Amino acid sequence: MTILDKVTALLGEGAVLEAGTDRVPRIAPGSPDAIALLLGTAHQEGWRVRVEGAGSWLPSDAPADLALTTRRLDRVPAVEPQDLTATAEAGIGLDQLRQQLADRGAWLAIDPPGLAGRTLGSIVATATAGPLRQGFGPVKDHLLGVTFVTGDGRMVQSGGRVMKNVAGYDLTRLQAGGFGAFGVIVLVHLRLRALPRADVTHVLEGSRDELTQVAEDIAAAGFSPAALELVSPALARRDRWVLAVRLVGSPTLVAADEAGLGAATGGGGRFTPLRAEEAHGFWMRLAEGFAVRPVTFRIGGVPAASDELLDLLQHQVGDEWISAAPAAGAIRWSGDTTVDRLHRLRRTLAALEVPLTLERAPWPVRTAVGHFGAYREGAGPLVAGLRRTFDPGGALVVATDGE
Amino acid sequence: MSTAALADDLRAIVGARHVRVAPAERATYAMDGLPTHRRLPDVVVLPGTREEVIAVIRLLAALGIPFVPRGAGTGLSGGALADDGAVLVVLTRLNRILKIDRRNRFALVEPGVVNARLSAATRPHGLHYAPDPSSQTACTIGGNVAENAGGPHCLKYGVTANHILALEVVLATGETVELGSPGGEPWGPDLVGLFVGSEGNFGVATRISVRLTPVPRAVRTLLADFMALRAAGEGVSAIIAAGIVPAALEMMDQSCVRAVEDSVYAAGYPRDAAAVLLVELDGHAEAAVAAEADAVAALLKQAGARSIRTAADERERERLWQGRKKAFGAMGRLSRDLVVQDAVVPRSSLPDVLETIAGIAARYDLVVSNVFHAGDGNLHPNISFDATDEPMRLRVEQASAEIMAACIAAGGTITGEHGVGLDKLRYMPLIFDAESLGAMLAVRRVFDPEERVNPGKVVPVHACREWSGARKSERGTRNEPDDLGSAFPLPRSALVSL
Numbered sequence: 025m026t027i028l029d030k031v032t033a034l035l036g037e038g039a040v041l042e043a044g045t046d047r048v049p050r051i052a053p054g055s056p057d058a059i060a061l062l063l064g065t066a067h068q069e070g071w072r073v074r075v076e077g078a079g080s081w082l083p084s085d086a087p088a089d090l091a092l093t094t095r096r097l098d099r100v101p102a103v104e105p106q107d108l109t110a111t112a113e114a115g116i117g118l119d120q121l122r123q124q125l126a127d128r129g130a131w132l133a134i135d136p137p138g139l140a141g142r143t144l145g146s147i148v149a150t151a152t153a154g155p156l157r158q159g160f161g162p163v164k165d166h167l168l169g170v171t172f173v174t175g176d177g178r179m180v181q182s183g184g185r186v187m188k189n190v191a192g193y194d195l196t197r198l199q200a201g202g203f204g205a206f207g208v209i210v211l212v213h214l215r216l217r218a219l220p221r222a223d224v225t226h227v228l229e230g231s232r233d234e235l236t237q238v239a240e241d242i243a244a245a246g247f248s249p250a251a252l253e254l255v256s257p258a259l260a261r262r263d264r265w266v267l268a269v270r271l272v273g274s275p276t277l278v279a280a281d282e283a284g285l286g287a288a289t290g291g292g293g294r295f296t297p298l299r300a301e302e303a304h305g306f307w308m309r310l311a312e313g314f315a316v317r318p319v320t321f322r323i324g325g326v327p328a329a330s331d332e333l334l335d336l337l338q339h340q341v342g343d344e345w346i347s348a349a350p351a352a353g354a355i356r357w358s359g360d361t362t363v364d365r366l367h368r369l370r371r372t373l374a375a376l377e378v379p380l381t382l383e384r385a386p387w388p389v390r391t392a393v394g395h396f397g398a399y400r401e402g403a404g405p406l407v408a409g410l411r412r413t414f415d416p417g418g419a420l421v422v423a424t425d426g427e
Numbered sequence: 428m429s430t431a432a433l434a435d436d437l438r439a440i441v442g443a444r445h446v447r448v449a450p451a452e453r454a455t456y457a458m459d460g461l462p463t464h465r466r467l468p469d470v471v472v473l474p475g476t477r478e479e480v481i482a483v484i485r486l487l488a489a490l491g492i493p494f495v496p497r498g499a500g501t502g503l504s505g506g507a508l509a510d511d512g513a514v515l516v517v518l519t520r521l522n523r524i525l526k527i528d529r530r531n532r533f534a535l536v537e538p539g540v541v542n543a544r545l546s547a548a549t550r551p552h553g554l555h556y557a558p559d560p561s562s563q564t565a566c567t568i569g570g571n572v573a574e575n576a577g578g579p580h581c582l583k584y585g586v587t588a589n590h591i592l593a594l595e596v597v598l599a600t601g602e603t604v605e606l607g608s609p610g611g612e613p614w615g616p617d618l619v620g621l622f623v624g625s626e627g628n629f630g631v632a633t634r635i636s637v638r639l640t641p642v643p644r645a646v647r648t649l650l651a652d653f654m655a656l657r658a659a660g661e662g663v664s665a666i667i668a669a670g671i672v673p674a675a676l677e678m679m680d681q682s683c684v685r686a687v688e689d690s691v692y693a694a695g696y697p698r699d700a701a702a703v704l705l706v707e708l709d710g711h712a713e714a715a716v717a718a719e720a721d722a723v724a725a726l727l728k729q730a731g732a733r734s735i736r737t738a739a740d741e742r743e744r745e746r747l748w749q750g751r752k753k754a755f756g757a758m759g760r761l762s763r764d765l766v767v768q769d770a771v772v773p774r775s776s777l778p779d780v781l782e783t784i785a786g787i788a789a790r791y792d793l794v795v796s797n798v799f800h801a802g803d804g805n806l807h808p809n810i811s812f813d814a815t816d817e818p819m820r821l822r823v824e825q826a827s828a829e830i831m832a833a834c835i836a837a838g839g840t841i842t843g844e845h846g847v848g849l850d851k852l853r854y855m856p857l858i859f860d861a862e863s864l865g866a867m868l869a870v871r872r873v874f875d876p877e878e879r880v881n882p883g884k885v886v887p888v889h890a891c892r893e894w895s896g897a898r899k900s901e902r903g904t905r906n907e908p909d910d911l912g913s914a915f916p917l918p919r920s921a922l923v924s925l
Contacts, residue, residue, distance in 0.1 A: 106668055106775040107804075129668075151617075162611075164620060165589060178894075180866040181859065186771040187803040188586060188843035190575045190624045191851070191858055192885065193867045197588070197620025201613065218670025246553075246641045247711035274670065274722070280715035324612020326531035353531075353610040379614045396615030402604030407615050409873035413894065414866075424615070 027071060027089055034065060041093065044084050048074075052096045056113075056171060056179060056210035062092060063208065064177025067417045073175075074421040075204045077143030078117060080315060081150070085387040086421045094145050097210060102185075103128045108216040109168060109185055114145025114209045130216040133160035133250070135307060137314035137347075137356060137383075145209045151201030152322075152383055154311060155251035155270065158349045164200040166215050172199055172207035175415025185213045198410065201381075203395045205422040206414040220272035225251075225303035226285060226295035228267045232343075235267040236331050236350050238289050242269070243327070243351035245288035247281055251307075256346040259313045259358075260306070268306065269295065310347060317345055317358040320384040321366070323373055325353045333378065340369050356383075363392040374398035387423070394426025428490055430469050433514070437472045440482045445520070447471035456500065456515050457508070460562070462764045462814055463824070464505030464849050468495070468515040475520040477537070477595070477633040484631065485601030487514060493879040496627045498539065498570030501562040503767050504848025506574070506626050506884055513882060518569050521633065524548050532639045533592055533609065538569025538632050542576075545637070554639035557584035560844070561752050572632050575624030577844035579675040579751065580707075582802040584640055586844065588623040595634035596622060599875040609636060621870070626846050627881035629874035643674070643709035647720035648738040650747055651727045652700035656680060656785075659702035660778035662730035663801040666706070666723055667774055673723065675707040676802030677751050680781075683758065683796040683809070687750045690757035694750025700733065704801065705751050754798040755809065761794060762811035768827055772839035774804040783833045784808050791826040793819075805843035806834065832857070847885045855885075861892040869894040 028049045032040055035058050041050040053059045066073050066089075074088035078095055094115035102111040105128045112121055118132075119140040125132055135154035136147045148170065151163045160166070169183025172195075182195035199209055228238060235254055242252060251270035260266040271281040285295060298306060314320050325333050330350040337343050337357055345358040366389070370380045382395045399407065404425075411424065430448065437446045447453055448470055457467045474480045487494050495509035497517045509515040521537035524545060528534070529552040536545060542563040546555040559578035560566055566576065572594070577586045584590075593607030607619035622629050653659040659678055666676065679687070684696045684703055696703050706723055710716045724735050738744035750757075758765050772780045781797065784806075788795035799807040808830055812823045831841050831854050841847070841854040855864060868891045871878065 104773065104775070106664055107773040108667060109773065161585070161589065164617060165585065174866075178862050178866070181863045182866075184771075184840045184858070186773055186839050186843070188577055188581070188771050188800075188805050189840045190844055190846050191840050191842050192847065192855065192864075193628075193870055194575070194588065194620055194624050195866065195870065197617045198870075200617060200620070202616050206616070217672075218668065221670065245711070246644055274719065276718035277710070277712075277715045280710075280712035280718075284712055322612070324608065324610040326528070326533070326610045328530045329610075354612070377608050378610065379608050379612045381612070381615075399614050400605035400608075402598070402602055403606060403614060403618060406604065406618060406873060410616065410870065413869045413873055 030065070030069070031062065031090065034061060044091065046085065048088055048091050050091045050093060052093045054096045056097065056173065059092065059208055059210055060173045060177045060179045063173050063175060063419060066090070066419045067176035070417065071419065072421050073419050075208050077115060077146035078141050080139040081142055081146050082384055083386055087387070088421045092208065094143060094208070094210070100124050103130060105130050108218065110214045110216055111185065112144055112212055112214060114148070114212060115143050117141035117143055118147060125216060126219055129219050131219045132166060132214055133217050134163060134166055135311060137311050137320065139312055139315050140308070144212055148200055148209055148212055149202060149204045150383055155253040155268070155307070155347070155349065157354060158252045158352050159248055159250035164197050167196050167200055168213040168215050170196050170199050170209050170213070171211035172209045174207045175419040176417060180207065183213060187215065203422055203424065204420055205411055205424045208420070222275040222278035223270070223272045224278055224282065225298045225306060226269045226282070227298060227306070228295045229262060229264040230267070232265045232334065233331070235265050238267055239350040242285065242288045245284060247284045249281065252349060252351050254348045254350055255310060256343055258344045259310060259347055261309065270307070313345060314356065314358045314384070318360050318386055319389060320356065320358040321380055321382045322354065322356045323378050323380045325376065325378040327351050327353045329353065329376070329378070330355070336372065340372070341365055363389055366393045370398050390423035392427050394423055396424055397426050433490070433492070434470055436486055437470065437483060440486065441472055441474050441479050445473040445475065456497065456517070459500045459502040459505060459507050461503045461505050461766065461850060463766060464508060466508035466510035468509040469512060471515045471517060473517045473520050477521065480516070480518070480521070480631060480633055481597055481601055481603065483516060484597050484599065487879070488600050491877070491879070493882045495881045496573070496631045498567035498573070499541070499565045501566040502570060502574060502848065503769065503845040504842070504850045506846050506848030506881070508849065516631065518631070519567065525634070527552060529554065531609070533636055534639055535634060535636050536568050538567060538572070538635060540568045542566050542568060542571060549639050550642060553642050555642050556590065556637055557581070557640045558587045558590055561755060568635055568637065569632055572623050572635055573625065573627045574844065574846040577800065577803070577805065579677050579800060582676055582800065583672050583674045588620060590638045591619055591623050591635065592638055593636040594619055594622060594632045596630040596632050598630045599877065599880045607636065611638065624846070626848060626885045628871050628885055630880060644711050645713040645716040646707065646709045646744065647716050648744045648747055649706040649720060649723060649735055650696070651704045651706065651732040651735045652697045653702045653704070653731055654700065654733055655731065656702045656781050657778040658731035659704055660781060660801070662704060662727045662732060663777060664775050665726040665730050667802065669722065669726060671719055671723060673706050673802060674709040675705065676800070677705040678797070678799055678801035679703050679751065679754060680797040682794060683754050683798045686757045686761055686796060687754050690753070690760055692750050692753040692757050694746050696750060697734070705747060751798070758796055758809055758811060761796070762813060764812050764814040766810045766812065766823055766827060768806070768808045768810065768830060769842045769845035770806050770831060770834035770839055771843035772804045772806065772834050772837045774802070776837040776839070777801060777804060780806065780833060780837050784830055787826050787829045787833070791822045793822060793826055795826070803843065804839070849884060852884070852887045855887050856890040861890055864890050865892040865894045
């Protein structure tokens, strides 16, 4: 009896999708319980499982006995506009979720890199925040709780559906950015915001140095735009670097911020406002740009180090595809590079107390470099212990630490 | 090893003045801010440096002795109590602010730094530490980290977890680990996020890097009063649904208002109001904040506010806030003892849950005053009682359990910022299944395989399903079904309402 036969007997023919080019059986369980059943069986049988969402972010190339996709978990069991909370299954595409929330006057303030249909589970598991992290924080700040299935098929709930919750340890934060090493996220409780009544974007072109200084001036002026993103020319599809400022909220608040923007940067008129459709296109192209090149990583330093870190990237791996939030110290890089360069860059950054997280790369690069690495004193054994706890048989194929 | 010999070894590390073994000295540490739990530690040690903390913990590890980290002891869950041979390690002497980085907006502090002192020190730089628990003039940053403390201004700025960038932690073995980075990006999984709120079960934070927030340039503080609790709750929902995120949105009921107005903290709250709302809006632009304040006032009027008063100046604002922040102290006038409860419900459930709580109070013939973070749905029903009156004490326990059950039934949870500690252990199986509790225990054993740090707190071991990844403690479980932090079982009425 083949693995496929066993899985079909377990979950039914409806759960079996057409295999990909690598002929690894692709299974799409229709419920969290079915995922628990599948992973419990995989643990017992010694199967190695790679987890996929829509298949639009990480390449579907990890060696495995079967591929588990969450794409059939695409329901939104609850949207509570009065409470500004929602519960969504992990396999729903962000574009679909956004639409359902907007229909109820609610908004999830996350704009991750990648295609519009990236699944919620993928975004949470990789903690890939976009430019809105400047105003609304990292992905974890939008989570009230998650339910996940461990590598041996146990269903675990963490957090809840309310705004504050300190009951028990915060396993939600372990899952956010865990890259699936600690289980498969199946359900997510989200913190929402009211759909902004005003949403404007202003852009300024210039040299990188000049724009970094402008970004610092804006941050120092004390107001907090939703996004304050420095974008490389190739990524912005412009001739020069672009500093994009996104302001959201009530019309009064946004108008005040627009006035403040002019004052903070030495008078109005320097920034150019984008029309709504231009702004939408700008941010969408920026997000999708990171799903094109083979390797994407993020680094996070202190804001004052942004310039130095951008120089470092330019020298070591080039700066063609970069998007950065100088006021938050966050930089995302995309391009084509080698394992050796990534290793060297991670070491150099570690000496500056700056972590590098490999977000997206072909399997040979992922497995050699690892999503994580350069742990500080004593942290490596803790990560390994957590991995053993949540995936005791090593069923989940995740390149956590590299070689 | 005898207590005397242990005390001698500890004195050799921290000095004779900083080890307490006399009964009167130890009694100081027998309780935290919650009067329903009392545990007398055998030994109390107060290290003064991180090196002394490490040496103390290594000594205890070598001897296999459990220990309980403690800050200022202002906690409200019985979480920092030690007994059964556990040593209480008090961290209040580690109280140095090591660095303030104005440009990058962070500070590096020791765990014993008092919350309000940190904001006072950073204010000249135009920055403050945003989480502001009501006990902020006494509670420590280390305690805030352990409990993931909140406060009124967490509605806009987030709780402690949103403000911790990096930690140096001493594990139960005495090994140190570094978690997080100065910019806040984790080196791998978010172990800082996992550690914050772990109630001391994962180790002792000896250095804490916190995010600082600019002091807002414009502030408006509004006081609205209502003749019905339900109307005040609806006012809260209206503000949130309108997309306005106030810096703080606090509610006090009539019992609380009267306690405040009868105290030295009198703030001018209308004594005949069924509830008052304290709403603060802030930002960098005066005009925008003023416009939002106008919008809030209109929404509150629409919800039935009888009057709305705006603080005319900083002095009036401080007075309004003093009444709120000292409300717990003011309620001390009502009775000998006070249980400050903590639960969270969906914001839209507030009016219904408040009515349910009033019904429970009436049924048990207890005075329950509500002062809470309405914008978060984070309730603090406060029960006034006399702990020496045993029947009354039993009624308090039963009413507390019913209040928790009502909050869970409304889709809420058992604690929003005070933690589980000893007090909420018995409720954990009501919100988590055995598998999820087992997962928590397994994670705890990754950090502390012998379960020696703050034993018997947070996870009710008897209710956990065993995990293959979790090595069972050689010491055995430290909280058994009959030791769930309360002498009283969960009343049948609480279970029925679930």
